[in-house]
Amino acid sequence: MRTDTATLLPFPAQESTRDGAAPRARVRLEPTRRGRALLTAAAFVLGLIVAAAVLLVVALPALAGTEGDQPVTITVQDGDTLWGYAEQYAPEGMGAQEYVAELRAENQLPTGRVTAGQQIELPVLEDSAR
Structure with a gap:
């Protein structure tokens, strides 16, 4: 069995020069x-x-639910009553009588009567179930 020896050349050092030129300074x-x-x-x-x-x-709680917190202003039509608004807009778990009382207090209504063309604000109430 025959073995040959290989000659390994070392890598040139960084300080060594190519073709006799001066070593290059580090570039930034x-x-x-x-x-x-x-x-x-x-x-x-x-x-x-x-x-x-x-x-x-x-989910940021400051941004959630801000849309529903705005008061709703409606114009009373012929035949509308506060009791009708209570049935339609009262939150779940709140009685119609309580909602009418809140509605009257919100709009400073002395009686439960409203006239056509009158604008009233519906109170912003949270659901009692929450």
Whole structure:
């Protein structure tokens, strides 16, 4: 069995020169003005994406249910009564008499009578079942 010997050459050291030239100093790369602007814009867009994702994933109680908290103003039509509004708009678990009392207090109505064309605000009440 025959074995041959191979000659291994070492890698050149960094200090060594090519073709007799002086060794190259370490180069420090710095972004240009355009490069800095591009990096800033990319970071800003990434921040917007992360903020949008957080808002979509996290249910914020401050934003939830704000739509229903606005008072509703209605114009009374011929034949409408406070009792009819109580049957239609009273929250679950609240009696019609209680709702009429709240409605009168909200609109400072001395009696339970309303006239056509009159505008009244419906009270914003939470469900009693909650």
